[in-house]
Amino acid sequence: MTQPKQNTLFVGALAKGLRVLRAFDESHTELSLGALAEITGLDKSAVQRLANTLHVEGMLDKDPVTRRYRPSHAWLRMAYAYYWSDPLVAHAMPKLIELSQRLGETVNLAELTGQHIIYVARLPCTRTVFAASVPGRTVPALCTSAGQAVLATFPKAERAAAIDHWHLEAVTPRTTTDRATITQQIDTTASRGYALTHDQMILNEVGIACAIRGPDGRAWSAVHCSVSAHHWDDVRIRSEILPWLQDTANAISP
Amino acid sequence: MTQPKQNTLFVGALAKGLRVLRAFDESHTELSLGALAEITGLDKSAVQRLANTLHVEGMLDKDPVTRRYRPSHAWLRMAYAYYWSDPLVAHAMPKLIELSQRLGETVNLAELTGQHIIYVARLPCTRTVFAASVPGRTVPALCTSAGQAVLATFPKAERAAAIDHWHLEAVTPRTTTDRATITQQIDTTASRGYALTHDQMILNEVGIACAIRGPDGRAWSAVHCSVSAHHWDDVRIRSEILPWLQDTANAISP
DNA sequence: TGCGGAAATATCATATTATGATACGATAGA
DNA sequence: TCTATCGTATCATAATATGATATTTCCGCA
Numbered sequence: 001m002t003q004p005k006q007n008t009l010f011v012g013a014l015a016k017g018l019r020v021l022r023a024f025d026e027s028h029t030e031l032s033l034g035a036l037a038e039i040t041g042l043d044k045s046a047v048q049r050l051a052n053t054l055h056v057e058g059m060l061d062k063d064p065v066t067r068r069y070r071p072s073h074a075w076l077r078m079a080y081a082y083y084w085s086d087p088l089v090a091h092a093m094p095k096l097i098e099l100s101q102r103l104g105e106t107v108n109l110a111e112l113t114g115q116h117i118i119y120v121a122r123l124p125c126t127r128t129v130f131a132a133s134v135p136g137r138t139v140p141a142l143c144t145s146a147g148q149a150v151l152a153t154f155p156k157a158e159r160a161a162a163i164d165h166w167h168l169e170a171v172t173p174r175t176t177t178d179r180a181t182i183t184q185q186i187d188t189t190a191s192r193g194y195a196l197t198h199d200q201m202i203l204n205e206v207g208i209a210c211a212i213r214g215p216d217g218r219a220w221s222a223v224h225c226s227v228s229a230h231h232w233d234d235v236r237i238r239s240e241i242l243p244w245l246q247d248t249a250n251a252i253s254p
Numbered sequence: 255m256t257q258p259k260q261n262t263l264f265v266g267a268l269a270k271g272l273r274v275l276r277a278f279d280e281s282h283t284e285l286s287l288g289a290l291a292e293i294t295g296l297d298k299s300a301v302q303r304l305a306n307t308l309h310v311e312g313m314l315d316k317d318p319v320t321r322r323y324r325p326s327h328a329w330l331r332m333a334y335a336y337y338w339s340d341p342l343v344a345h346a347m348p349k350l351i352e353l354s355q356r357l358g359e360t361v362n363l364a365e366l367t368g369q370h371i372i373y374v375a376r377l378p379c380t381r382t383v384f385a386a387s388v389p390g391r392t393v394p395a396l397c398t399s400a401g402q403a404v405l406a407t408f409p410k411a412e413r414a415a416a417i418d419h420w421h422l423e424a425v426t427p428r429t430t431t432d433r434a435t436i437t438q439q440i441d442t443t444a445s446r447g448y449a450l451t452h453d454q455m456i457l458n459e460v461g462i463a464c465a466i467r468g469p470d471g472r473a474w475s476a477v478h479c480s481v482s483a484h485h486w487d488d489v490r491i492r493s494e495i496l497p498w499l500q501d502t503a504n505a506i507s508p
Numbered sequence: 509t510g511c512g513g514a515a516a517t518a519t520c521a522t523a524t525t526a527t528g529a530t531a532c533g534a535t536a537g538a
Numbered sequence: 539t540c541t542a543t544c545g546t547a548t549c550a551t552a553a554t555a556t557g558a559t560a561t562t563t564c565c566g567c568a
Contacts, residue, residue, distance in 0.1 A: 008519080011307045011555070013526065014271035018311050021332070033545065045528050048546075057272050067535095067545060071336040071485045073367040073392075076374060078275070079333035080324040080390025085283035089388070096382045101379060113327040120330060121388070125355060127348045134343070134375070135389070136334025138327075221389070242341035262548075265526070267555065285515065299557050302517075321516065321564085 013050075016042055020050045021059065026131070030063070030070040079136065088112075088212070088221055089120060092252045096223070099248045100125055103241055106132070108224040110146035110209070113138065115132075115166040117147045119224075129202055133224065140167045142182050144174050145195040145207035146222040152190035153211050153219040159186060174199035194242060196234065204229045208237055210249035225247045267304075270296055274304045280385070282324040284317070286325040333390065340365075342466070342475055343375060349478070353502045354379055357495055360386070362388045362478040364400035364463070368393065369420040371401045373478075383456055386480065394421045396436050397429050399461035400476040405464050406444035407473040413440060428453035431443065448496060449476075450488065458483045462491055464503035477503045 023031060023039040029130060031039070037047045051069055054060040083089050092109050100107040100123040110123040116138040121184040124133040131137055141147030142163065151159055163186065168177050176197075189195040197207045206227050211219035224246055227237065277285060277293040285293070291301045305323055308314040314323040337343050346363050354361040354377040363375040370392040378387040385391055395401030396417065403484055417440065422431050429452075430436055443449040451461045460481050465473035479499055481491065 008555090009303050009306045009517085010310065011267050011271065011303050012553095013265050013267035014304060014307045015311055017265065017271060018308075018313060019270035024335045024339065026335070026338040029335075034543085044545095045530095045537055049263050049265050049526075050268060053268045054272075056264065057269055059272060071332070071339045073365070073372050075332040075336035076390040077392060078325070078329040078390070079336075079346060080325075080392075081280070081283075082329035082333075083384075083390070084280040084386040085278065085325045088386050093378075093384060093387050095503060097378050097381055097387065111327070118327050118330060124347075124351050127351055130337075130344050130347060132349050133351065134334060136330040136332070136337070138331060138334075141304075165496045216539080225296040232285045246513085262526090263546090266524095288514090297557055300555085303555075306517095480532080 001017070009071040011235075016040070016046060017050045018052060020047065020054060024071050030068045032066075032068045036069070044153050086120065088252070090221075092212075093121060095248050095251050096121060096123055099223070099225075099244060102244055103225065105241070106226045108146070108226065109221065110144070111221040112141060112147070112150050112152075115141055115162075117141045117144050117222075119146075120221075126228070128226070132202065139171065139201060140169050142166050142168055142179075143171065143177075143197075143200050145200070145209035146224040148182075148186050148189050148197065149195040149209040149211040149222040149224075150219045152186050152195065153213060153217060159190075170204050172199055172205075174203065176200065177204045195245065196229075198229065201226075206232060206234075206237065206243060208241060210242075210246050212249050212252050214254060223252065235248070259352035259427045262504060270300060271308060271321055272292070272347075274301065274308060277508065278325050284320075284322045286320075286322045287455075290323070335410065342506070345508075346466075346477075347375060348349060349502050349505050350375060350377055353477070353479075353498060356498055357479065359495070360480045362480065363475065364398070364401070364404075364478045365475040366401070366404050367396055371395045371398050371404070371476075373400075374475075380482070382480070386456065393425065393455060394423050394502065396420050396422055396433075397431075397454050398478075399451040399454070400478040402436075402440050402443050402451065403449040403463040403465040403476040403478075405466060405471045406440050407471060425455050426457050428457065430454065442468065448455050448500065450491070452483065455480075460488075462495060462499060464496075464500050466503050468508060477506065 019040045020036060023027045024035055030122055033047055033051060036051060037044045051060060055062050059072055059074050061072045062069055096107050096109055104125055106125050107123045108119050110117045111120050118138045122133060122135050134248045151162055163179055163183050169178050200207055206229050209222045209224040212221045223245055225241055267377050271293045274290060287301055290305060291298045305314060309316050310428050313326055313328050315326045316323055326397055350363055351362050358379055360427050361377045362373050364371045365374050372392045373389055376387060376389050405416055417433055424431050449463045454461055463476045465480040466475045467473045477499055479495055
């Protein structure tokens with residue numbers, strides 16, 4: 001019944017339970033049994049049992065009046081466990097704090113995960129959209145300055161393959177979705193050592209990112225700074241933000 | 255085999271999978287199959303199957319060389335989903351950002367979860383210990399200024415019951431673990447409207463918290479500020495931090 | 509380089525356990 | 539008050555998780 005594998009090493013019931021957990025996202029913040037069944041494609045009875053189990057185990061809160069399920073605090077504890085397991089975060093955090101204080105602007109730690117960038121740590125300094133102020137958001141790598149900074153450190157061939165095939169998605173009306181343009185941007189990023197994008201995730205936002213390179217010169221993460229185009233033109237960004245950003249990225253590199 | 259319930263609405267395999275996930279914490283950041291079996295108390299074969307399933311489903315990363323499992327980025331995406339599901343966070347975030355900028359000090363949003371306080375949002379402004387810079391940490395409510403601020407809004411009877419029975423744990427050598435002292439502290443908190451603690455989570459740290467009250471006057475969350483005793487004495491805290499903190503907590507209240 | 513121990517991986521017969529159809533009960537809207 | 543919808547409970551069936559064991563791979567040590 002479960003597609004992934006009819007393998008004996010695969011526990012279908014667990015996989016189905018995870019499907020239930022994954023049904024919750026930014027546009028599905030609380031779900032009834034029926035809605036869960038629809039989203040997960042699971043049987044109504046199965047959802048009933050799985051959701052009940054997750055509730056008993058403390059993974060889902062249940063509104064006693066509406067009977068709807070919501071993510072519990074356990075979801076945050078999982079993030080906490082993640083943070084301890086990611087060696088980059090512990091290393092980067094003090095330096096990111098210092099950077100955000102120095103710049104007075106929002107600073108992020110971004111990591112590549114598949115074809116996406118995930119914002120692992122966020123230090124918001126100015127009022128911004130909600131999605132940009134909490135960690136864990138994933139966005140297509142090709143569309144973001146952090147993703148471009150990371151990709152620019154890849155060998156030419158891999159870089160080209162990524163630009164050709166990776167996922168693209170217009171987040172704002174001005175998000176770049178033309179792969180030829182992205183090729184150019186990443187070439188530029190590779191030659192000057194930092195990425196600079198406009199209006200990609202939010203309108204009027206400027207993203208600037210420097211890769212955190214490993215010993216082999218290759219990067220899987222980046223330090224990212226997000227500022228308003230109202231207050232910052234490219235010249236001032238280059239002179240007043242870039243040097244500190246670059247220093248921080250270098251300091252984090254192992 | 256699973257203690258919780260031999261109920262037909264309880265999916266044991268899912269519960270066991272969650273046991274595997276919960277095996278990871280700040281002191282267990284990556285685990286081998288054997289270690290997982292030991293921690294979870296599950297059969298070696300069961301752990302093999304469950305961990306493999308979690309890996310295939312993207313919940314656990316597997317180091318190809320050490321064969322050990324680690325939390326994956328999916329754990330952060332779950333936090334992201336949580337943030338959208340918690341109405342308080344969206345409401346509080348812009349105000350917390352404003353507060354942290356105004357004070358130039360670390361600001362937290364804390365919620366009560368069972369007998370513990372969980373730090374939901376953290377805006378670190380100064381270099382601090384790692385545990386205090388990432389969200390999702392849980393600490394006994396009785397030991398923290400945020401917990402005391404929340405408890406102080408409870409009816410007398412519930413307050414007393416909590417002080418008598420809730421979990422206590424010495425995080426630092428100077429953490430208050432005497433329940434009589436805590437009674438006094440919470441009484442004081444209730445009468446003056448804010449909580450102030452010293453050396454509870456970190457040595458030389460002063461915690462100051464204001465409850466976020468609901469329409470009935472009762473609170474389940476608090477705004478919390480953490481400063482160094484080196485730089486701040488109680489008088490200055492009261493005059494330069496407290497008013498802004500109180501305003502912010504009030505502004506967040508529904 | 510080769511040996512030995514430990515840990516990870518693969519296999520398999522068994523019955524435990526998840527399944528999903530169905531029936532019942534509660535809640536909300538007409 | 540009635541009716542439709544959604545959540546809850548029950549049960550026979552077989553699918554699926556189980557855990558003992560065998561095999562392979564990996565790693566430290568001589």
